[in-house]
Amino acid sequence: MPELIDNLYALGDQIEDTKAPKVPVDQMWTKAKFENKLVNPTNRRKLSVIIVGTGLAGGAAAATLGEAGYHVKSFCYQDSPRRAHSVAAQGGINAAKNYNDDGDSVYRLFYDTVKGGDYRSRESNSYRLAEVSANIIDQCVAQGVPFARDYGGLLDNRSFGGVQVARTFYARGQTGQQLLIGAYQAMERQVAAGTVEQFTRHEMLELIIVDGKARGIIARDMVTGEIETHLADVVVLASGGYGNVFFLSTNAMGCNVTATWRAHRKGAYFANPCYTQIHPTCIPVAGDYQSKLTLMSESLRNDGRIWVPKRKEDCEKDPRDIPEEDRDYYLERKYPSFGNLVPRDIGSRQAKVVCDEGRGVGPLVGDFRRGVYLDFADAIKRMGVDAVKAKYGNLFDMYTRITGEDPYKVPMRIYPAVHYTMGGLWVDYGLETTIPGLFAAGEANFSDHGANRLGASSLMQCLSDGYFVLPNTIRDYLAQGPFEPVAEDAPEVLEARKSVEDRINKLLSINGDRTVDSFHKELGHIVWEYCGMERNDAGLRKGIDLVRSLRQEFWRNVKVPGSADTLNQSLEKAGRVADFFELAELMFIDALHRTESCGCHFRSESQTEDGEALRDDDKFAYVAAWEFTGGQEGSLEPPVLHKEDLIFNFIQLKQRSYK
């Protein structure tokens, strides 16, 4: 083991090659597609692919690889692939179609993505994302996705946070659902065709590696409790992000890190875990019973105006009684050119700043009110109630249902909440992890968004990965086949099965005093408090200690009722929370080592005079890819950091400005 830094981690070899073709960025994908080897159609059905997750990335990949004729096994923990959490994305999907002739282009979408990510993403991957974006819209329209249209029958666009062109395609406030139904139907068509086998209510609990290659997974049938072995020639993890490490987030209840964390434990590097996005427009926390937070699409920021009272003493007043001159439209004041449409990280942090000043609104949570107004009074005056209803009706209804307040009459109250994780498994240009034959797609990988993701870009990335990138790059990997068959009783398979069974038995046998949820809530509180919207050295160090001692208590004192051989939701949660504990420690170490601020990672020690994130490009223009080195349950060995330098050949690094 090399020398320890800060007693927390060690420095390993640099990552030298991401396997992107050595040509200008606008020629890379063309060249890669040409150089990727082909597989003869008659050989395809003999090659098998496991895909974990059926959201936009996993569902799209399953459909496309099935269409190509490979044998696909698709897994999801929900009772139907159509329920994966991509379904909840509201606002829209970006594409460089330039239908409005407002100056958009592939290059501008690429530029916006890299700038929005605060220059911590790879040029090669971000460019490819922009390049295939237009194909995504074509594909989805052909599938019957009912995008919004204008009276001429053509597709309608709107603009979204952090950009000045209208390139966002949308289906009212349910774009994610409509895109997912498109991918789901395409996948079900392949189930009927016999190319895709679907395993619902199944959870991947371990990765099988044979001869250094990913060759399968151990999964638990969540209905019968049976532990199953599934073997294949290649494994794709499209299992989403890890926002639920915070307990409260906009993720679905079941979203978890287990698939990617198990792969990380077996050798896949985990990149930039500290980059977590806090979304500015969510419904504020109402009580400690709360199980999740609800996002209000940031499309609302197009017409709603964000403000707080200028004076603390007005914060308890009915907002309608506060005259115009006593309101502080702080985003419009601080960022005149972007106003309410600043990127998410800035919008979130500024909400925290005004609330920390004591000017927040809504109920007191501790010593502060944690909420700001999102006001539609001007929009209703300008557009009329009906037009506002047509555009945002379902969002307003959802707000009313949750809060009991009517946003047509009283301004909404919003506050930032954990929403998306830019970090994830490290992948090369072809989306392959550091384990050969293991690929990661969608939110599960780290690749395209740098330190901050722009609105309407997650759907784009998932579908880009699933429909267009993976089917090309996996083909190249599979062309090395046929692969040596793996026996169900191979020692590597048996070892993986046994480790899963041992862990389940251990969780069930502790029989302590505290429920899984109580541990998860406390963990989430620690991560939010010390590794949330603002981080500093002392807080991060304290957080590491707190996570470690809570994790030790978990393995001593958790209570998991029921048995392993039946549907047992407490057991499912316990396994996921155990993995969140390990991930949380790595997030803290990553956040501590990155002493600069960038995008969503705001270190209070590193800010400009105006309080904006201050990058340190000389020291930190790299991807932090972490290697797991061992350890069980209560204690982990220090991870090893591998740096991948980010080289900017086409975009000049600048201090981001949205003023």
Place this chain on the structure above:
Amino acid sequence: MNLTLKIWRQAGPDAQGELVTYPVTDITEDMSFLEMLDVLNEELIAKGQEPVAFDSDCREGICGMCSLMINGRPHGPEVTTTCQLHMRSFSDGDTITIEPWRAEAFPLVRDLIVDRSSFDRIIQAGGYISVNTGAAPEANNLQVQKHKADRAFDVATCIGCGACVAACPNASAMLFLGAKVSHLGELPQGQAERDSRVVKMLNQHDAEDFGGCQNLGECSAACPKEIPLDVINQLNHDFLHAKR
């Protein structure tokens, strides 16, 4: 508020089930219905009992995973999903009966959880437009009249929760079917397979043991996404056309 819950408990598909009474106290009106059940489950675990198994995932009314018959109505008294139902819809002292969806085609898994994979198989039978990835033409080459696009969207909002089936005395899935047939049938992209789609999906519907439709309208009244009843007219119309 304090409430009395009567919850269906059943250890597995072949086990004997029964309604079990649980009192819950200090429930606040801002809680969601499922958060109220979370509170109950935490108490049950603390007492060494097994928690009530129920499905939920997104908890924002869009994934369709949550279900529950609440006082005999799918998703309870409001027009929304169970996860978006809040306790302000109930009063102190209420007794609330909570049961799973009941339908031949939705076999019970455990407690309040049922198996809705029959819906997936109906989609597999034809609920799609056949277009391979990469085969799509430029999107704006195709114009779709706005009223048709809007109608397609309105009926595409179905979340596949199964409330329509649970509400129907015959456990028919015609609303679910009609929504999909109307969504794809409204669009020019969906015309090539329009006839074969409706026939294949209807055959699968019957093979799954869903019941027949009598146009009672309970399905549409219970639908959290307010899918209109006239999708069933469209379904019948398309079916007749296909048979001609």
